[in-house]
Amino acid sequence: MPFAVYVLGLAVFAQGTSEFMLSGLVEDMAADLGVSLPAIGSLTSAFAVGMIVGAPPVAMLSLRWPRRRALLAFLITFLLAHVVGALTHSFEVLFVTRVIAALANAGFxxxxxxxxxxxxxxxxxxxxxxxxxSGVTLACVAGVPLGAVLNEVWGWRSAFWGVAIISAPAVLAVMRSVPTTPVDPVAPSVRYELRALRTPRLIMTLVLGALVNGATFCSFTYLTPVITDVTDLSSGWVPAALALFGIGSFVGVNVGGRLADSRPGQVLAVGGTALLAGWLIFALTAANPVVALILVLVQGALSFGVGSTLIAQALYTASDAPTLAGGFATAALNVGAAAGPALGGLALGAGLGHRSPLVLSAVLVATALVVAGVARAIGITGDKGDTGATERRPAERPVEAS
Structure with a gap:
C-alpha cells in the first residue's frame, strides 16, 4: 500500500477525533462560553448536518481541482477552523467553525x-x-479519550489545539507524498459523474451503508447506559467498553478491507447475518457482564467490517465517478450516524428500556438484509466495478484530474 494512503489515514484520524471529541467537553465548554448544554450539543448536530449536506456539493466542486490541491485546501481549511475555534470566545463563531470544519472534512x-x-x-x-x-476507528480508541485528558489538564481549548497540531504534519505529508499528475484530457465532467451515479446498484449500496451505520451508532451512542444500568457494571467500566468497541472496529475495518477486494459478497452475506444475530444476542444477554463485553468487541468488528466493505463496493460500482461516489458514500454514512442515535433516543424516550437501542440496531440490519435480498431477486447485482454508465463522452468539458 503506498505511503500516501497512510498519510491520508492520519488526516482522517484528526478529523474523526474532532467529530467525536465534544462528548467529553460539553460541560466545560458550556461553562466557559456561558451557554446551555443543549447549545453545546448543537455543535455536534451542526457537524453532522455539514457532513451530510456538504459532502456531495463540496466533492462536486473539487472535481475541477487536481486531487492534491483539493486535499490540501480541505485539510488547511479544517486546521484553520480549529485554530479559530480554540481562540474564540463567541459561541456563534464557534458554531460557524464547526460547520466549516464539517464541510472541509466531507470534502477531504x-x-x-x-x-x-x-x-x-x-x-x-x-x-x-x-x-x-482505520483513522476513524483509532479516533474512537485514542483520539477522543486523549481529548478528554487534554480538557482535564489544560481546558477544552487544548483539545481543539490538539486537533490542529495533529493536522499540521498531515498537511506537510500530503504535500510531499501525494503525487502530482498531469491533467487528464478525457477526465469526466461533473455532468458525466452525476450520470454515472444513477445506477440502481450504487443507490442500493448507499442505502445499505446508511442502514448498517445507523445500526452501529444507534447502539454505540447509548452504550454507556447499557453497561451501567443493564449489565450493572460501575461507570469505571465505560471507558473500557468504549475502547473494546474501538479495538473491534479497528480489527473489523482492516480484516474487512482485505476481504472486500476478493470476496465482498461473502463478507456482506455472512458478516451481515452475524451482525444481526449479534445485536439480538446482545439485547437478550446484556445483563451478563462477560457476554456483554465480548459482544461489544465482536459487534464493533462486524459493524465496521461490513460498513467498510459497502464503501469499497460503492467505489467499485461507481468507478467512473470516484470522487462523487466518495462524497455520496460519506453523506450516506453520516445519515446513518445521525438517524441511528435519533431513533435510539426516541425508543428510550418512549420508555422502552435501555436494551431498546440494541433491538433497533437489529431491526436496521435486518432491514438492510431484506433490501439486499430484494435487490438480488430483481436483478440489481453485478460484478464489482460495474457502473452501468454509458460510454464516456470526451466532447464534454473536461476537468483536471490526478
Whole structure:
C-alpha cells in the first residue's frame, strides 16, 4: 500500500477525533462560553448536518481541482477552523467553525477515498478504504479519550489545539507524498459523474451503508447506559467498553478491507447475518457482564467490517465517478450516524428500556438484509466495478484530474 494512503489515514484520524471529541467537553465548554448544554450539543448536530449536506456539493466542486490541491485546501481549511475555534470566545463563531470544519472534512474524505483507491490500484480499493477508515476507528480508541485528558489538564481549548497540531504534519505529508499528475484530457465532467451515479446498484449500496451505520451508532451512542444500568457494571467500566468497541472496529475495518477486494459478497452475506444475530444476542444477554463485553468487541468488528466493505463496493460500482461516489458514500454514512442515535433516543424516550437501542440496531440490519435480498431477486447485482454508465463522452468539458 503506498505511503500516501497512510498519510491520508492520519488526516482522517484528526478529523474523526474532532467529530467525536465534544462528548467529553460539553460541560466545560458550556461553562466557559456561558451557554446551555443543549447549545453545546448543537455543535455536534451542526457537524453532522455539514457532513451530510456538504459532502456531495463540496466533492462536486473539487472535481475541477487536481486531487492534491483539493486535499490540501480541505485539510488547511479544517486546521484553520480549529485554530479559530480554540481562540474564540463567541459561541456563534464557534458554531460557524464547526460547520466549516464539517464541510472541509466531507470534502477531504470524498477526495481522499478516490485518491487512495486510485493509488492502491484497481484491485485494492477495499484495502485502501480500510486504511482511511482505520483513522476513524483509532479516533474512537485514542483520539477522543486523549481529548478528554487534554480538557482535564489544560481546558477544552487544548483539545481543539490538539486537533490542529495533529493536522499540521498531515498537511506537510500530503504535500510531499501525494503525487502530482498531469491533467487528464478525457477526465469526466461533473455532468458525466452525476450520470454515472444513477445506477440502481450504487443507490442500493448507499442505502445499505446508511442502514448498517445507523445500526452501529444507534447502539454505540447509548452504550454507556447499557453497561451501567443493564449489565450493572460501575461507570469505571465505560471507558473500557468504549475502547473494546474501538479495538473491534479497528480489527473489523482492516480484516474487512482485505476481504472486500476478493470476496465482498461473502463478507456482506455472512458478516451481515452475524451482525444481526449479534445485536439480538446482545439485547437478550446484556445483563451478563462477560457476554456483554465480548459482544461489544465482536459487534464493533462486524459493524465496521461490513460498513467498510459497502464503501469499497460503492467505489467499485461507481468507478467512473470516484470522487462523487466518495462524497455520496460519506453523506450516506453520516445519515446513518445521525438517524441511528435519533431513533435510539426516541425508543428510550418512549420508555422502552435501555436494551431498546440494541433491538433497533437489529431491526436496521435486518432491514438492510431484506433490501439486499430484494435487490438480488430483481436483478440489481453485478460484478464489482460495474457502473452501468454509458460510454464516456470526451466532447464534454473536461476537468483536471490526478
Amino acid at each position: 474524505l470524498a477526495v481522499g477515498l478516490a485518491t487512495a483507491a486510485s493509488m492502491a490500484g484497481s484491485r485494492a480499493k477495499g484495502r485502501a478504504t480500510s486504511v482511511l477508515l
